[in-house]
Amino acid sequence: xxxxxxxxxxxxxxxxxxxxxxxxxxxxxxxxxxxxxxxxxxxxxxxxxxxxxxxxxxxxxxxxxxxxxxxxxxxxxxxxxxxxxxxxxxxxxxxxxxxxxxxxxxxxxxxxxxxxxxxxxxxxxxxxxxxxxxxxxxxxxxxxxxxxxxxxxxxxxxxxxxxxxxxxxxxxxxxxxxxxxxxxxxxxxxxxxxxxxxxxxxxxxxxxxxxxxxxxxxxxxxxxxxxxxxxxxxxxxxxxxxxxxxxxxxxxxxxxxxxxxxxxxxxxxxxxxxxxxxxxxxxxxxxxxxxxxxxxxxxxxxxxxxxxxxxxxxxxxxxxxxxxxxxxxxxxxxxxxxxxxxxxxxxxxxxxxxxxxxxxxxxxxxxxxxxxxxxxxxxxxxxxxxxxxxxxxxxxxxxxxxxxxxxxxxxxxxxxxxxxxxxxxxx
Amino acid sequence: xxxxxxxxxxxxxxxxxxxxxxxxxxxxxxxxxxxxxxxxxxxxxxxxxxxxxxxxxxxxxxxxxxxxxxxxxxxxxxxxxxxxxxxxxxxxxxxxxxxxxxxxxxxxxxxxxxxxxxxxxxxxxxxxxxxxxxxxxxxxxxxxxxxxxxxxxxxxxxxxxxxxxxxxxxxxxxxxxxxxxxxxxxxxxxxxxxxxxxxxxxxxxxxxxxxxxxxxxxxxxxxxxxxxxxxxxxxxxxxxxxxxxxxxxxxxxxxxxxxxxxxxxxxxxxxxxxxxxxxxxxxxxxxxx
Numbered sequence: 001x002x003x004x005x006x007x008x009x010x011x012x013x014x015x016x017x018x019x020x021x022x023x024x025x026x027x028x029x030x031x032x033x034x035x036x037x038x039x040x041x042x043x044x045x046x047x048x049x050x051x052x053x054x055x056x057x058x059x060x061x062x063x064x065x066x067x068x069x070x071x072x073x074x075x076x077x078x079x080x081x082x083x084x085x086x087x088x089x090x091x092x093x094x095x096x097x098x099x100x101x102x103x104x105x106x107x108x109x110x111x112x113x114x115x116x117x118x119x120x121x122x123x124x125x126x127x128x129x130x131x132x133x134x135x136x137x138x139x140x141x142x143x144x145x146x147x148x149x150x151x152x153x154x155x156x157x158x159x160x161x162x163x164x165x166x167x168x169x170x171x172x173x174x175x176x177x178x179x180x181x182x183x184x185x186x187x188x189x190x191x192x193x194x195x196x197x198x199x200x201x202x203x204x205x206x207x208x209x210x211x212x213x214x215x216x217x218x219x220x221x222x223x224x225x226x227x228x229x230x231x232x233x234x235x236x237x238x239x240x241x242x243x244x245x246x247x248x249x250x251x252x253x254x255x256x257x258x259x260x261x262x263x264x265x266x267x268x269x270x271x272x273x274x275x276x277x278x279x280x281x282x283x284x285x286x287x288x289x290x291x292x293x294x295x296x297x298x299x300x301x302x303x304x305x306x307x308x309x310x311x312x313x314x315x316x317x318x319x320x321x322x323x324x325x326x327x328x329x330x331x332x333x334x335x336x337x338x339x340x341x342x343x344x345x346x347x348x349x350x351x352x353x354x355x356x357x358x359x360x361x362x363x364x365x366x367x368x369x370x371x372x373x374x375x376x377x378x379x380x381x382x383x384x385x386x387x388x389x390x391x392x393x394x395x396x397x398x399x400x401x402x403x404x405x406x407x408x409x410x411x412x413x414x415x416x417x418x419x420x421x422x423x424x425x426x427x
Numbered sequence: 428x429x430x431x432x433x434x435x436x437x438x439x440x441x442x443x444x445x446x447x448x449x450x451x452x453x454x455x456x457x458x459x460x461x462x463x464x465x466x467x468x469x470x471x472x473x474x475x476x477x478x479x480x481x482x483x484x485x486x487x488x489x490x491x492x493x494x495x496x497x498x499x500x501x502x503x504x505x506x507x508x509x510x511x512x513x514x515x516x517x518x519x520x521x522x523x524x525x526x527x528x529x530x531x532x533x534x535x536x537x538x539x540x541x542x543x544x545x546x547x548x549x550x551x552x553x554x555x556x557x558x559x560x561x562x563x564x565x566x567x568x569x570x571x572x573x574x575x576x577x578x579x580x581x582x583x584x585x586x587x588x589x590x591x592x593x594x595x596x597x598x599x600x601x602x603x604x605x606x607x608x609x610x611x612x613x614x615x616x617x618x619x620x621x622x623x624x625x626x627x628x629x630x631x632x633x634x635x636x637x638x639x640x641x642x643x644x645x646x647x648x649x650x651x652x653x654x655x656x657x658x659x660x661x662x663x664x665x666x667x668x669x670x671x672x673x674x675x676x677x678x679x680x681x682x683x684x685x686x687x688x689x690x691x692x693x694x695x696x697x698x699x700x701x702x703x704x705x706x707x708x709x710x711x712x713x714x715x716x
Contacts, residue, residue: 111461254662393681
């Protein structure tokens with residue numbers, strides 16, 4: 001009896017398994033047959049920097065160029081995107097085209113998650129592409145990710161509040177901090193007012209101060225990475241950051257910068273540090289404040305000494321095709337649209353840096369664009385290691401900054417961060 | 428024959444639990460990073476991953492923290508659950524219904540939604556708690572509850588216990604209905620006060636239920652994930668607030684050390700298994716279930 005039951009279960013299981021196997025084989029083969037002509041392409045873009053109208057344009061254009069094919073768009077959040085890409089790009093349900101932050105791209109390129117498009121580079125812009133943005137899309141001499149946009153961080157400020165407080169545009173770090181403090185004092189009757197909005201987790205904004213004082217995140221020597229945050233230069237920069245947090249900012253010590261535009265619209269911010277498209281986000285129709293537009297100005301963050309600019313973090317992202325994409329040709333056709341002149345010009349209108357040298361002149365002529373062009377001349381980047389994504393996912397820098405914001409000892413916290421960075425980069 | 432009846436269930440268990448666990452154990456003995464995730468063949472490294480995590484002070488901090496958090500959560504859940512159950516017995520019909528409905532609602536709420544709601548309540552800038560405490564005369568304006576690990580775990584504890592109480596209270600309430608009224612009455616006539624009646628009459632009847640509930644609560648609270656993970660996103664310093672489950676996830680998916688993450692997960696499974704076997708043996712030895 002027992003044996004018979006076992007046999008029955010065994011046979012049933014075998015039948016069930018073989019049925020599954022057969023089913024999936026069928027669908028797979030029919031998919032590949034149709035791949036060359038038509039199919040559905042899934043595109044992931046992250047965050048709010050690409051507005052819906054541009055997505056709609058890309059969709060229409062793609063479906064016009066590839067009759068019978070459709071473009072499915074999914075918006076992802078920047079927070080946790082590394083984990084999400086790790087699981088999704090290796091699954092059978094992988095999106096076809098993904099956006100990767102330029103600090104994150106190399107990890108996936110090194111791992112073989114992305115399609116090698118070296119021989120298609122010419123069609124995607126070739127030598128016209130901005131070289132520094134191409135670098136994050138390349139690994140080991142191969143090209144994987146076409147640049148999508150670039151952006152340098154600038155200071156966005158309220159002209160009317162500057163005028164009321166009698167402040168000129170600062171030309172040194174000290175003047176910048178002083179202006180923040182003064183703005184905060186002058187507007188002390190506004191609840192939670194920040195002269196300089198500096199939330200605890202905002203590590204992109206802390207980097208210029210570190211670099212400008214001669215510090216760095218990490219350096220490589222003989223193949224070995226060493227954390228540099230506890231060096232005197234970095235500590236000096238972080239001390240300035242701490243001063244700003246304590247005396248000029250009322251931003252939450254435990255938050256990141258993603259909601260800064262809401263506080264800006266409430267009139268609670270004198271200055272904030274943001275990418276070029278921040279102005280666009282502030283004055284957007286949905287949850288922004290178009291009314292404030294005439295009072296918004298921008299300048300590049302000044303350096304320690306008069307007449308210099310602090311190095312700015314080069315933000316930006318790359319677009320890449322998943323190695324698992326079933327329709328690589330369609331995916332490439334989409335890449336061509338997104339890096340194409342027409343689409344890139346539209347991005348430039350939003351205040352983002354286009355990825356082609358021939359289009360750099362297209363950046364619209366407003367103050368934010370000018371400030372960004374200035375800042376873009378002196379940009380720096382996170383350590384060029386395929387393991388850098390691990391440092392970001394481990395939230396080493398935000399953790400350190402939050403601890404410092406809370407008043408923990410800078411020397412101790414930077415040492416802890418250095419250890420974490422070294423252990424992540426030297427894998 | 429009775430064993431043959433167990434067979435289908437055993438097979439299903441072997442498939443849905445056995446396979447992933449076997450895969451996890453294999454993973455924990457390989458070198459498995461991002462490259463392997465995308466197809467490179469993994470190398471065998473034997474117990475190297477285990478030695479790495481066991482020598483890591485961070486791992487031990489996380490383990491102690493997890494045990495401490497679990498202990499606090501279980502004790503609070505059991506005590507408050509018991510009090511709610513006793514209260515439900517004592518109040519009138521309308522109030523009892525209201526209590527039961529509230530408990531059900533709390534229990535029916537998915538952990539993710541519950542955590543997000545609680546996190547809003549404790550929000551630094553716009554939270555109700557800060558507003559209320561400030562209105563009551565304290566200076567909690569812009570106070571962030573999540574940056575300090577102690578108050579972080581305080582908030583986490585509230586959420587976990589809040590979600591754990593309904594099940595405990597319901598089960599104990601059901602258990603309480605089994606306590607014979609005449610015995611309680613006899614005890615009262617003999618002059619036993621409320622505490623003595625609870626201690627010497629009610630508790631012996633409830634003992635098996637309490638033991639099982641404690642075991643279940645330990646298992647649930649030991650591997651708490653959602654609450655901690657969401658709160659960390661909202662503001663906590665992850666290094667100081669990781670518990671084992673979140674730690675394994677962060678190591679595996681954050682730092683792309685799937686091998687080390689798997690080793691942490693295996694250690695976690697072994698701890699829970701060890702606890703379960705030990706505890707259940709104790710119960711079956713002492714009690715006639």
